[in-house]
Amino acid sequence: MHSPHVIRQRAAVSRPRRETLNGHMSINLWFTGLSGSGKSTLAHAVEERLHLMGCRTYVFDGDNVRHGLCGDLGFSLEDRSENMRRIAEMVNLFLDSGVISLTAFISPLKADRERVKEIIGAENLIEVYCNCPLEICEERDVKGLYKKARTGEIKNYTGISSPYEVPENPDIELDTGTRPLRDCVNDIIAELRERGIILH
Numbered sequence: 293m294h295s296p297h298v299i300r301q302r303a304a305v306s307r308p309r310r311e312t313l314n315g316h317m318s319i320n321l322w323f324t325g326l327s328g329s330g331k332s333t334l335a336h337a338v339e340e341r342l343h344l345m346g347c348r349t350y351v352f353d354g355d356n357v358r359h360g361l362c363g364d365l366g367f368s369l370e371d372r373s374e375n376m377r378r379i380a381e382m383v384n385l386f387l388d389s390g391v392i393s394l395t396a397f398i399s400p401l402k403a404d405r406e407r408v409k410e411i412i413g414a415e416n417l418i419e420v421y422c423n424c425p426l427e428i429c430e431e432r433d434v435k436g437l438y439k440k441a442r443t444g445e446i447k448n449y450t451g452i453s454s455p456y457e458v459p460e461n462p463d464i465e466l467d468t469g470t471r472p473l474r475d476c477v478n479d480i481i482a483e484l485r486e487r488g489i490i491l492h
């Protein structure tokens with residue numbers, strides 16, 4: 293709980309003014325899916341496309357969050373929940389800054405994803421479910437961690453020894469197991485156009 297003596301300063305430069313300057317709306321693309329499902333790859337590929345279109349963007353992923361802001365957190369369900377809460381608060385600030393943020397975290401539990409929507413505001417977030425079967429994620433084993441999870445060297449590994457609750461009504465669901473990356477990127481860009489987030 294914050295101190296009652298912390299009073300908000302009203303900014304003269306507001307989110308709508310920043311959006312007008314940027315020439316696009318701010319939004320958050322919240323990628324969720326198993327480790328190896330393609331969240332990071334897709335987030336960076338979408339960012340690349342948007343950047344080339346002149347949009348202001350930023351990707352949050354384990355690399356820039358779990359080493360710093362959330363460096364004190366592990367992979368218990370409580371720590372994952374706190375990880376997501378902090379990221380959601382960060383996303384809120386980025387929304388206000390006029391940026392299109394892209395967040396690539398497993399975000400395994402439905403209740404935590406719901407809380408994220410409460411913090412950010414459902415209208416400010418597009419939930420993208422990277423739907424890739426565990427077998428393919430495990431076969432990819434991008435970081436070699438599934439192997440370690442199977443031998444028990446890593447505990448509480450999502451999909452092996454820790455749950456992943458499939459999103460029931462994601463805004464976008466992509467078959468990242470078989471659909472080519474370029475097509476997945478196109479689907480997301482199309483959704484941003486349809487919602488009027490980007491105009492070209």
Ligand SMILES: Nc1ncnc2c1ncn2[C@@H]1O[C@H](COP(=O)(O)OS(=O)(=O)O)[C@@H](OP(=O)(O)O)[C@H]1O
Binds near residue numbers: 372
């Ligand atoms: N126990 C356990 N379970 C799942 N993942 C693990 C674990 N330990 C380490 N890792 C690596 O950390 C990445 C997932 O971190 P996230 O912050 O996205 O997880 S969460 O949203 O808080 O559940 C995940 O990377 P991604 O492949 O980017 O998903 C893993 O490489």
Ligand SMILES: Nc1ncnc2c1ncn2[C@@H]1O[C@H](COP(=O)(O)OP(=O)(O)O)[C@@H](O)[C@H]1O
Binds near residue numbers: 330332434468470472
């Ligand atoms: N349509 C797709 N979208 C994203 N990644 C894909 C796709 N098809 C194949 N891949 C591959 O799957 C792997 C996904 O790894 P990564 O992006 O690190 O996943 P995550 O961030 O979910 O752990 C990469 O090697 C990527 O090249």
